[in-house]
Amino acid sequence: MLYRTAGQFKTSYIADQALFPVKQDAFLLGIxxxxxxxxxxxxxxxxxxxxxxxxILIYALAAMGLNxxxxxxxxxxxxxxxxxxxxxxxxxxxxxxxxxxxxxxAILLSGVFSAGIGVVFGxxxxxxxxxxxxxxxxAAQFFLVWLFEKWAWLYNYNASxxxxxPNLEMFGVFVSGPQAASVTEYYIVLFVVTLLTLLCINLTRxxxxxxxxxxxxxxxxxxxxxxxxxxxxxxxxxxxxxVVGVAGALYVFMWKGAAEPNVFDIPLxxxxxxxxxxxxxxxxxxxxxxAILIVGLPVVLNVVAGTQVFEISTPSAILLVxxxxxxxxxxxxxxxxxGVGAAIGFGAVTLIYGYAQLQGFRIDSALIEHINVMIVGxxxxxxxxxxxxxxxxxxxxxxxxxxxxxFPH
Amino acid sequence: xxxxxGYVTADGRQIGGTLMEMRNITLRxxxxxxxxxxxxxxxxxxxxxxIGPNGAGKSSxxxxxxGFYTPSEGxxxxxxxxxxxxxxxxxARQGVARTFQNIALFEGMTVLDNVMTGRLTHMxxxxxxxxxxxxxxxxxxxxxxxKVERVIDFLEIQNIRKTPVGRLPYGLxxxxxxxxxxxxxxxxxxxxxxxxxxxVEEKEDMSRFILDVNDEFGTTICLIxxxxxxxxxxxxxxxxxxxxxxxxxxxxxxxxxxxDVIDAYLGVPH
Numbered sequence: 001m002l003y004r005t006a007g008q009f010k011t012s013y014i015a016d017q018a019l020f021p022v023k024q025d026a027f028l029l030g031i032x033x034x035x036x037x038x039x040x041x042x043x044x045x046x047x048x049x050x051x052x053x054x055x056i057l058i059y060a061l062a063a064m065g066l067n068x069x070x071x072x073x074x075x076x077x078x079x080x081x082x083x084x085x086x087x088x089x090x091x092x093x094x095x096x097x098x099x100x101x102x103x104x105x106a107i108l109l110s111g112v113f114s115a116g117i118g119v120v121f122g123x124x125x126x127x128x129x130x131x132x133x134x135x136x137x138x139a140a141q142f143f144l145v146w147l148f149e150k151w152a153w154l155y156n157y158n159a160s161x162x163x164x165x166p167n168l169e170m171f172g173v174f175v176s177g178p179q180a181a182s183v184t185e186y187y188i189v190l191f192v193v194t195l196l197t198l199l200c201i202n203l204t205r206x207x208x209x210x211x212x213x214x215x216x217x218x219x220x221x222x223x224x225x226x227x228x229x230x231x232x233x234x235x236x237x238x239x240x241x242x243v244v245g246v247a248g249a250l251y252v253f254m255w256k257g258a259a260e261p262n263v264f265d266i267p268l269x270x271x272x273x274x275x276x277x278x279x280x281x282x283x284x285x286x287x288x289x290x291a292i293l294i295v296g297l298p299v300v301l302n303v304v305a306g307t308q309v310f311e312i313s314t315p316s317a318i319l320l321v322x323x324x325x326x327x328x329x330x331x332x333x334x335x336x337x338x339g340v341g342a343a344i345g346f347g348a349v350t351l352i353y354g355y356a357q358l359q360g361f362r363i364d365s366a367l368i369e370h371i372n373v374m375i376v377g378x379x380x381x382x383x384x385x386x387x388x389x390x391x392x393x394x395x396x397x398x399x400x401x402x403x404x405x406x407f408p409h
Numbered sequence: 410x411x412x413x414x415g416y417v418t419a420d421g422r423q424i425g426g427t428l429m430e431m432r433n434i435t436l437r438x439x440x441x442x443x444x445x446x447x448x449x450x451x452x453x454x455x456x457x458x459x460i461g462p463n464g465a466g467k468s469s470x471x472x473x474x475x476g477f478y479t480p481s482e483g484x485x486x487x488x489x490x491x492x493x494x495x496x497x498x499x500x501a502r503q504g505v506a507r508t509f510q511n512i513a514l515f516e517g518m519t520v521l522d523n524v525m526t527g528r529l530t531h532m533x534x535x536x537x538x539x540x541x542x543x544x545x546x547x548x549x550x551x552x553x554x555x556k557v558e559r560v561i562d563f564l565e566i567q568n569i570r571k572t573p574v575g576r577l578p579y580g581l582x583x584x585x586x587x588x589x590x591x592x593x594x595x596x597x598x599x600x601x602x603x604x605x606x607x608x609v610e611e612k613e614d615m616s617r618f619i620l621d622v623n624d625e626f627g628t629t630i631c632l633i634x635x636x637x638x639x640x641x642x643x644x645x646x647x648x649x650x651x652x653x654x655x656x657x658x659x660x661x662x663x664x665x666x667x668x669d670v671i672d673a674y675l676g677v678p679h
Contacts, residue, residue: 218513225530
């Protein structure tokens, strides 16, 4: 009912190739943008900004960069963390060498440096692919992090070896550094992320996007129909590394405030890769869904651990509803043993946890960490087996079903 | 040395001069000789078939034409000029399009996107224009979409336009592949076993499409096929290969009565 497309006729190819050919999608996007640009900044607390809103946006952007390379162009990369580092260090050098520079411009320019480095480390992709390419990007990962540590010029020879974000002003307002307000940082991140998302959507739906996808799906056929594979792969590396680099600059300047070289080590690469896989390779929206899940999960677990499930409180009620909804949903989507297993698993966990809580059992924070890792690991296995196209594909299936609802076909 | 005279086919079509000429092509893989000293020409507007028993070197020949293999010896002449060694994508950009024996579509993309990739060689908007979806990129997209829609109409695949290719049955995939090759508006279209694995009805459909393409767009077609009935009906001239050598060349009737060809297909007593 909500998604009825009948009566929405397209009379031109421009209309048919518009970003949102279905009116309801445009409406939904309108709601999301209103929430992001108006409602959240007005209502969110300091805690929400720093643990949810800002990191979700930054991780989503980094995953989007990786997704362009891995999901759209089919080139596996494990060097995302290091390329984020290149963006962060480039931005740091720019604002310290040229303090008059507009911070947003500096952030957007820092991607150019990571794009250049990305192209250099993308050259092996012309000869090797798959796991071997992943190993080659792994070399970039280790080499760059080593460089961040050893090349003192990069962190202006300070004793700690870390980069400290200075207080930067723009139109008389502090936008970064210790004195900046969270809401300002949030708006800057939101602006950059919205802008780059729009550009990425356009690139992936146009000619270049088709070139990348053709390279991914069958490179020999792609070359025989006239695609220059070298150009296709290297543009993918350049665009991807640009986006990842900007995400890295935001990561340090708008969120962390300071960074040592090991921040950009391989765990960061994996985290971004997990977001891209869970969100869905080859999609733009999936990165947001994946980031919400990966960034949100530990926060939710922490909040939940601090409350009693069978006490009537808002978080516990939300948790129960969410668990039941998730179980039903899994059952509905998979309609198989997996769905039944997941539903039973969720139910069992809820009951056992509830019983333990009644007995006075409390979870300590170290255990929460471990549970978080276990859930993320289980989710990755789940998605790789059941739905390799991730959360985004689940959303697409729901949407397809809604369009024809209440009929099955 | 371009032959401009041409000839008139049995059904009264005027065939033009030489479009592509293979001169003494030899192709070796190490010690294996896949193609040995073969010469033939393809004329403008004709349907040229390459036939031969399994392992005769037909697909290798097609790969030489499309630039996937560089011949060990010999020259390829195209549009009156000798073709220098070049990458396959450069050959494609000169107007040589092809389909594949085993379907080589981009499975993750929709039919429309797949056919649009055929237009890649005609699109050259810059990165900025594409990222902003404004100006040249948008105009190009619309122009080429219109051309692609014409091909989609022509091959009667309108109803599956937005379906991901991975979900289509075999026969339709073959047709989408033809659509992708046609969208490039090639001067010469290479078809590698366009009817392999099809039932009679699908073969009839495909034959009609091939003839229609040749008729309406005047596209020169070079095809490999195993179904003799189809080859003899469709093609104007046939090259016959066996063990990497050319054993016959001429109209279907000439080839049919060629003793070497009969021997190659039916075998000779030793």
